[in-house]
Amino acid sequence: MNASSHAVAPELQRYAALDQRLLAAVRGIHILSTVAWPASLESRMIEAYSRGQFTLPKVSYAQPELGAARAELAAIEHAATSDAHADPLGDYLQRTADSWLVAAEMLEAVGTVGVTVPSVALYGRPDDLIPGSTQSNLDAARYFIALSDELGADLLADDSSTGIPADVLRMDLAATLDDFFGAGTISVEVDAELTAKAAAGATRIRLRGGACFSEYDRHQLLAHEAFVHSLTALNGRRQPLLASLARTSPRVTATQEGLAVFAELMSGAIDITRLKRISLRIVAIDMALKGADFVEVYRYFSACGQSVPDSFHSAQRVFRGVPLTGGAAFAKDNVYLSGLLTVHTFFRWALKQRRMDLLRHLFAGKLTLHDVITLQPHFASGAILPPRWLPPWMQHVHGLAGKLAFSVFINGIHMNRVQGDELLSSA
Template sequence: MKIDKKVANQALIQIDETIDSLVKQIELLSYVNPVNIEEEKARFFSSKYLTDPVFNYPTINFDKFKLHRALFAQPLELIKDVEIKNLYEDIVYEYSGLIQCIETIGDGKKFYYNSLRCFGTPTEKDVENAKFILHFEDEAKDDLIFKPKYSAKQAEVFFKDFSKQYDFTYTIEQSDKISAIAMVLNNIKTLVLNSNHTYSDNEIAVLTNHEIGVHMVTTMNGLMHPLKIFSHGFPNNEETQEGLAVFSEYMSNNLTIKRLKELAYRVIAVDSLAKGYSFSKTFRLLHNQYDLDREEAFYLTLRAHRGGGFTKDYLYLTGLKKIYDYYQEGKDLSVLLTGKVTLEYANEIESLIKKGLAVSAKHITDAFAENKNTNKKVDFILRSLK
């Protein structure tokens, strides 16, 4: 796309392109997922939940020091527009933090403190919201929509069919090395399905809207801008992106009490890190006190404790509440679909569009066209969260 030289000087474009080339190497989720999950799960279960797993992680394939140095060497003072300069300062600090996260994966407290710096930790209010959700009875477990039915290979068919409504293509892969049951890798436009998981009808409905309807939509929209920050991500974009993704589940009438409780348990698990809980203690909290079956308790604990203490998981619930309130105020969700952006930068996004440095979202989440939610209990919960 042609850049209007009156709007953006060459320094900004050069800085943006350099940062993009640097941060393409940083996909935190590619490094923080252990490569020996199943072996350590078996060992943990055989120890009667007493011996903490010892996880191994992928090898880091970049020079951490050089990457830090190159980021901070960017001549941001050459950016004439103060608003844009401030945004890029935030971005440099954000990505420096993510590099520190990656370089300390598996190093206990070091990783945890770097994770805290990047993602924060649940507040008292967040924990109260989680406990409020857990008071509700979830749907009957024998409901057919929750019954595991489809292998990862069979699930692929549903994702491909769902994606026909969007004008883009992406790759689908399978892996037994991820803690989630599905995830989008932004930098390689790939949906990864967990080959160890058997998917239910509800999970297919949730994941198609969540992973394709939002995460892949924002991946593809992010590639369309003159500035590449929309693709590699604004500061603290995880909360907004996950909030939008869960909100698409709500709008498509697939957000259940069971799913909300899963997000609440994630907050409880991450809060346990702040309390100094070990892997086994968090697991026993979820398994014994909250009566989760051991498989679910293990994977929730894994998500929170991977790397040495990964706090990101609590942001799904806080993000959902922020997006729900944003929608109820009648604000334009399409601004938040322009890429890997952050709600708190909505004004800056609109400003960049006006300056010719960004474009409006081409791909719009199908679920956002009409609110199809019929679950009054879910509505009550979302309205009541503090």
Template sequence: MTPDHLSEAVGPETSAIESGAFSPADLAADHAMASLAGTVRFLLEMTPVNADEVRATFLADPRTDPVFEYRELDVDPDVLDAQVAAIPLDSVTDATLATLLANRHREMILRVEMLRARDTADFLQLSIAQYGPVLPALVQRAEDLLERLPRGRLEYDSVDAAAFLAAAEAEIDHYRSIDPDVGIHAEIRDDVSGVLVEGDTLLISHNASVAGARVNALLQHEVGTHLVTQVNGSAQPIRMMGSGLAHYDETQEGLAVLAEIACGGLTVARLRQLAARVVAVHSMVGGASFVETHRVLTGYGLPAGSAYTVAMRVYRAGGFTKDAIYLRGLLALLEHVAGGGSLDLLFLGKFSLEDLPLVEDLAQRGLLVPAKITPRYLADPAAGDRLRDAARADDLLTLVNA
């Protein structure tokens, strides 16, 4: 899990294109797909523009489901359909690349349908198809955590949007000191909720409030994982490793939570939040209203405001089930590490743990280049110890280290 290991894993930096292993047609198909993927700000399109305004109204009288509003779509789904259909996948000759691109192509078709169905009754089933069902074992794990974790408000000191932006810019400057061409940045926006990464940008809500104990952990989650893998993936011959291959979200979020553990910043409140997200998705899929799910969450001891945020993220767009993948992705990666698996290649781009054998094949053939930057937390010798301890842990509560 070191920069040296990453370099050894992928071999000489010049091999991918100079060897001619990928044909021009291979790269053309990949680049066309990556260019198209970069035009869709998927998470922004799913996020209500009035979430913060509605919050106060709902909390004052939590008996009526809130009504969310969304920005106009930046792209026409019909045009996107035509553009996705025009990607020249039939010309791809490398079998591994063909599989990776075909899987992502199917996902792009599904995401276009999600955009088209946003805020309608059809959206939920499309979301389940994209992010997978929430199985009983995961729900039971989440419910057990909520039963045993301390309840109530646990974090008091916080920083506002401006202070978190300053911390994020300092973190980004660290990576620019390593590679001046790193093209990532952070900004405050009034049309987002919370903190999220879209493409190469960290977006911070103007109303954001981050617990003091969570600042570094959130930076390692968003910058040290999501933006670092975007930089490294975009530098690969396969540009889709920067945009994200099929079902990359779950592994990305699991890796980002591992970063929180590695830097010593996983708090009780954060672990409870991850469990609550699973319970909220399960409640919504089961037919519960926003009000009912909010009541379930407060019944588990979440403060009303925190419960609103969890429910809003889950009910947005018509039923966005993505939030269940954080805990599921974490558990999958802990199992991977416990079984002797390495995390090294996962920092080269955005792809799923299921696709790791395919990425390993590309690396072994010298078709990937070394990481331009590696997560800052890996330089801390204690990070490796924390990850090994986490992989050996029988109880997720022992992962709390802040």
């Protein structure tokens, strides 16, 4: 069943039309490709860094002209704002248009410190507080790094186990995805110019050419990229009312990435080393914002146990689109841990409220947690369709409920009050 087989109710057609205008307006806005570095530059610099030649990379960017897009987005936002209180669809469209406006401002400043403020507006700061906590994202990052170090999680040892070439993994993933989504629904390709180790769209997953992958990488790609990013995009494509639910708008990034890392956690595809990696990036963003330059951030990753290529790629992620001399950062990597913690809290809250329907609806497209709650009347009416596909771990509701119920209860046990002799005497 696809979107075209569902008619949009007359009273909702205005929102559907605004949504189509929004999609047309943002067609030329591409965040990650605008701030990406050429793979050839990375290869040369990694070779130099391997020899101990630490110089700042020279990166140039093509600055997009987004004036027309901004004007149209402002008009859409104005039209949607008048209905934002009358219908949650107006609120959804207003928030989405506004986030694309912030993204356009960020991209038009590419290569300058002007990227930092809109980047932080979209993705948050390391010192932002975690919902329901007095601790910050940075506090959580430091906790996971320290715990990883205490457990002896060795990033270099983890790298040495990466023995699956990209071409071999491509064939393996393609077979698995054909079985799950249907033959040919999602293609898997090897891309020599890809900066990240992997990237996913609705119908295509790309692997970085020349990279080797571990079994953990394979599990993470399926749980994170395929069964969240691709899955929510495919479910979004079936939506008759809001076609934008198939595309990741800037405002949904934190929820989408948090949900993807949460999926790794629920499916057993995450380990303490992975948590250390995403936590190190948050500390690095904080360092860059406070003045550290690219080489200093690179050396931080290296000192924490990452290989030369991984240290370079990690530092590169922090400095995408901004000057490399310090005081600026591209804050996207802030969302992985903060998003995980927020999504985990949302799942526990929904279980406590006996609202498993909210959790299923989270996969109906590219939604924020706010959207899932406010758009419930339109899920109930059928204007927004439930998800066609759910990740394997979401298909077993009792298993998920068991994990979450245990998590909710165990959260009431304060570890700082537990003494070792109490545990021994009760055994």
